[in-house]
Amino acid sequence: MVKIRVVQSGFRTAWTHKVRALFMILSIMIGIAALTIIISLGKGTEEKIMAQVRKFFSPKTVMVVSGGGRMEPNRPVSFSGNLKLDDVEEIIRQIGDITDFDAILPVPGKEAQANGNNTLVDIVGHTPAAEIVHNLVVTEGRFFGEAENRTLARVAVITPRARERLFGTSNPIAQTIRIDNVPFQVIGVIGPRGMDPHGTDKDNEILIPLNTVLRRVANVDYVMLAKFLVHDERRTIPAAEQIKSILRERHSINPSEENDFQVITPVRVKELIDNATRTFNLYLPLLAFVALLVGSIVVVNLMLISVNERVKEIGLRKAVGARSNDIAVQFLIEASSVTIVSGAAGIGIGILLLTQIAKYMNVPFTISWSAVLICSVVSIIIGIAAGYFPAKKAAGLSPIESLR
Amino acid sequence: MISISNLSKTYKKENAQPVFAVQNITLHIERGDFTAIVGPSGSGKSTLMNILGLLDVPDSGSYQFEGKEVSLMTIDELADIRNSNIGFVFQQFHLLPKISAKENVELPLIYSNRTNIGGMAENVLAQVGLKERMHHTSAELSGGQQQRVAIARALVNDPDILLADEPTGNLDSESGTEIINIFKQLHSSGKTIILITHDMNIASHAQKILKIVDGKLLNHTAVS
Known part of the structure; x- marks a missing residue:
């Protein structure tokens, strides 16, 4: 004892x-x-x-990125440019429960001029549903609509840093921005979003309807990525599998070949974060x-x-x-x-x-x-x-x- | 109280002749005795004291403490007897340097089964005249005072026997006399005292002197 x-x-x-x-x-x-x-x-x-990831990647999101390889450190993604709008539309048609989607084409490092100021910005083409898909908060004016996307309207929604650099404290709504000498009318301003998980400054972007970017700015017929929102987060994994088979078939990929795209689900994002x-x-x-x-x-x-x-x-x-x-x-x-x-x-x-x-x-x-x-x-x-x-x-x- | 017969202890070292520290010793100590064990250096008196104090075990012979055979006791039983029945006083005092006189005196109480120990250390320190200095460390006390603290430590559990190994060996004659006087007082109050010394003058204060030479007990001398 x-x-x-x-x-x-x-x-x-x-x-x-x-x-x-x-x-x-x-x-x-x-x-x-x-x-x-x-x-x-x-x-x-x-x-x-x-x-940060939740801000850019909600639990109901499935993302398709053009190009093969895997998004991991030291394994660069090869952007192949073969994800077409037709692919995106076919995915929406075949998977019935997609509530919203956004197809995106970024064009980084473009010179923008307005009000006697000029600055380098990232031009990003979005579909009108981007406002919902990315939870964008419009602080002034409005976001662009389907009609503007369809008619290749030269309208722009600007972000806080781009606004400050081009317009200072003056009201930017209805003002004109020239991008590669093409005039765009500012119709809205969105709130700050900070850095994305890749380190891109989301507050130095100018958002333009996707079709306008494809035809008037980049002159290409492909997008870099597409984000789909499904109605239930349990549907993300089956939807991802369906998207893979749709795209493999449309891109005529043999069973022995690797995908020329990546499908990213919240589970995959969690894995990437765990690795990081x-x-x-x-x-x-x-x-x-x-x-x-x-x-x-x-x-x-x-x-x-x-x-x-x-x-x-x-x-x-x-x-x-x-x-x-x-x-x-x-x-x-x-x-x-x-x-x-x-x-x-x-x-x-x-x-x-x-x-x-x-x-x-x-x-x-x-x-x-x-x-x-x-x-x-x-x-x-x-x-x-x-x-x-x-x-x-x-x-x-x-x-x-x-x-x- | 203590009964020893034919007790022997031999130290064996590799590549050396065995040392017969004590040989065939027979002795009896009764309750209330004041016994001195005298002998020159290396005579085996410290070995005898260690055996008597249950710190060491003999190789052969019988040792009965209060009628019980020591060789049949477990290590823990021996520790319990050392705690409650025996008080040790060493030549080098063996006080712990970083703690106070009172804390040194309290050491045996840590291992005791007594329930109410409050004030016991102060009482024995008062008995040896050191109550005023109980919060001093050993470095702040003279040699004589340190030995008095050691005696207080030996007394704190109210043991039957006090075993003192050359208690005045490191003291000047005045302090030595003080210590011997304390032993005489304790004896008169009924304690059994066994004193180991090489000094016949010190031994002469005992009732009985046992001489030990080369590990053998020579004779009993009764002192009036």
């Missing part, structure tokens, strides 16, 4: 050797703080990415864990040195009636109380640093409570493991040998 007074004595003795306790705390605290920061930061980063955040969620915590392991080895060593330094004390305690078990408990309590305090300090410092790092990295401040739980459990395990061998050694010492 463990005597409560032995436990109390262990807690007191842990702090009588202040320098040793300080180094033990430092060696564990740093690892725990790193683990808390990294796991929480990983969670915050993932949440930030997910929030693996460094944060797996490798960095692993590194912090190694640091923690090194810290625990330091604690074991300090405790073993402590046993060697305190041989006479152990002998004396045994002479005055301590059982071997009492000595073992004392050393276990000493090690674990120091590591528990180290763990708590590490979590505290980790959270404190996290507030600053999250601010600096522009990541939402998120405390991963699973990280806190893991760190607490790890500190207790380290304490017991670090105390076990020294405690066993101390308990096994003969009182008479120790007192000599």
Whole structure:
């Protein structure tokens, strides 16, 4: 049976050797703080990415991108230019439950002039349903309609940065923008959207009806991508499979050949994000864990040195009636109380640093409570493991040998 | 109280001749005795004290403590007897340097089964005249005061026997006399005292002197 007074004595003795306790705390605290920061930061980063992705990719979206390959790091997509509007229309015809769609052709880096100002903008051709598909918020004027798309109207909806660069503070509605010397009338302004997951500034775009871009700006007959909204998010996977078979048939792709397009579902996006955040969620915590392991080895060593330094004390305690078990408990309590305090300090410092790092990295401040739980459990395990061998050694010492 | 017969202890080291530390020792100590065990350095008196104090075990012979055979006891039972029945006083005091005199005195209480231990350390420190200095560490005490703290530690659990190994060996004569006077007072209050020393002057304060030479007990001398 463990005597409560032995436990109390262990807690007191842990702090009588202040320098040793300080180094033990430092060696564990740093690892725990790193683990808390990294796991929480990983969670915050993932949440930030997910929030961005949700803005551009709702759970009911299926996206088709022209070109083969896979959208993964170091595997560039080859934009093949063979996704035609006919393909998009056929997909809508065959899959009955598509509620809205947008076919998109971006033309990056075009010079736009208005009001005596000129700037480089990205021209993006959209179908009228883009307003719904992308949850666009029209802050002034209106979005273009089906008639304007069909008649190749030279109308433009501008974004906040493009507006500021071309018009400053003056009212842009009904003003003219010249793109490659072709005049477009501004009919609306949309609210800020920030960066997309690829790092494109969505606030420096000029949105133009798709057919107008195809014929008057880019002079091509294909789109880069199409987004489809299905009525139920459970329908995204079957719809994606259907789209694949429709496009393979229309593009005459042999069974042995790879797709010349990609179909991206919310599930696939989640996979891509998981891949991208693996460094944060797996490798960095692993590194912090190694640091923690090194810290625990330091604690074991300090405790073993402590046993060697305190041989006479152990002998004396045994002479005055301590059982071997009492000595073992004392050393276990000493090690674990120091590591528990180290763990708590590490979590505290980790959270404190996290507030600053999250601010600096522009990541939402998120405390991963699973990280806190893991760190607490790890500190207790380290304490017991670090105390076990020294405690066993101390308990096994003969009182008479120790007192000599 | 203590009954030893034909007790022997030999230390064996590799590539060295065995050392017969104590050989065939037979002795009896009654409750309330004040016994001195005297002998030159290396005579085996410390080995005998360690065996008497249940810190070491003999190779052969019988040792009965309060009528119970020690060789049949478990390590934990021996620890419990050391805690409640025996108080040790060492030549080097063996005080823990980082804690106060009071905390040193309280050490045996940590391992005791007593429930109400409040004030016990203060009482024994008062008994040895050190209550005023109970919050001082050993570095802040003189040699004589340190040994008095060690005696208080030995007394705190109210043991039957006090075992003192050269308790005045590291002290000047004045402090040594103080310590011996404390032992005499404790004896008169009924404690059993076993004093190990090489100094006949110190031993002369005991009721009974046992001489040990080369691990063998020579004779009993009764001191009036």
